[in-house]
Amino acid sequence: MTKWMKLCVILCVWGWVSGVGAQEMYVSGITKITMRTGPGVEHKILAMLESGSRLEVMEYQSDWSLVQTENQKQGWVLTRFLTEDKPLTFQVETLKKQNKDLADALEKLDTQNQILAEKNQALADIEEKYRDLKQASADFMELNEKYKALVQLSKEQAQQISMLKENLNNEAMLWFLSGAGVFIVGLILGLSTRKKKRHSLL
Template sequence: MLIGLLATPALAETRYVSDQLEIPLRSGTSTQHRIIRMLDSGTPLEVLEVNADAGYSRVRAPSGVEGWVLSRLLMDIPSARDRLARAEKKLAELQAAERERLENLSNLKSEKGSLEGKLSALLEENSRLKQELMEIRRTASSSLAIAEENKELKNRMLQMEREQQRLAQENEALSDRTKRDWFMVGAGVIIVGIILGLILPRIRVKKRSSWDTL
C-alpha cells in the first residue's frame, strides 16, 4: 500500500529505452519482480505513471503489454543509435535524391544538346527552304514573264494572220476586179472591132461610088 501511495500517476507521454541493448520490463517496482519481457533499445514506451521513490515507471509497450522499468533507463528522445540510423536513412534518401537530380540534370543537358542540334538543323533547313523559295519565285517570275511574252507574241501573230487574210481577200477582190476590168476592156475592143468591121466596108463602098461618078 505504501508503494502504491508513493507511486504518482503521470501524464501519458512517450519515452524511449536507452542505448543499452535490452532492458527488462518487470511486473513490479523492484528487481525481485518477474521479468515480463526484454525491451530492445530505442523501443518507444508510453509512460502511465512514475514511482519516484522506487525509481521505476509503469509503461505500455507498442504491443500493448504493460509493466515497470527503471526510470533512469528511459530517455526523452530516441536513442542515439536510432537517431543515427534515421539520420543515415535520411542521408541515404537525400543522396539518392541528389543522384536522381544529377541524373535528371545530365539527361536534361543531353536533351538540351539534342534539342540544340535539332534546332540548328531546323535553322539550316529553314535557310535552305528560304533560298529555294526565292529561286522558285525568281523562276516563277521569269516563267510568268515568258508566258506573258508568248501570249503577246501569239496575239501579234493572230493579228498578223488576220491582216494577212484581209490582204489576201483584198488581193483576191482586186484580182477579180482586174480580171473584170480586162474582160470589159476586151469586150469593148471586140465591140469596137465589130463596129469598125461594119462601118469600114461601107465607108469604102461610098468612096468607090464617089470615084466612079467622077
C-alpha cells in the same frame, strides 16, 4: 487525519500518478534492464529490455515507470534507466535513412537533369533543322523568282527575235522586188534600144 483529508491526499497522489500522458522514452546506455509486473524489485520479471529499446511511458510512480514496448507489452522499469535522448544506434539509423533519402533524391535529380538535357538537345536539333529549312525555303524562293525573271526575259527575247526575223523578211522582200524592178526596167530599156537600132538600119 480525517477520512476526508485522507481521501483528498489519495486523490491528489492518484491524480499526479495517473495524470502523466504517454511519453516516448528509451532505455539508457546500459546493456539490459528488467521489466517487472509491478513497481518494485519484488515483482516478477516480465522481460529483459536491451539498450536503445523504444518505450511509451504510460505512468510514473515514485522511482518506477509503467511502460509499453513496441509490441504492446506493458511492465514496470526503473525510471533512472530511461532517457529522452535517442540512442546513438537510433541516431545512426536515422542518419543512414536520411543519407539514403538524399542519395535517392540526388539520383532522381540526376535522372531528371539527364532527361532535361536530352530534351534540350532534341529541341536544339529541331531548331537547327527549322533554320536550315527556313534558309532552304528562302533560297528556293529566290531561285524561283530568278527562274520567273529568266522565263520572262526569254519570252521578251523570243518576241524580239521574232520581230527581227519579220523585219529581215520584209527587207529581203523589198530588196528582191527592187532588184526585179531594176531588171525589168533594164530589160525594157534594152529591148527599146534594139528596136531603135533596127529602124535606123532600115
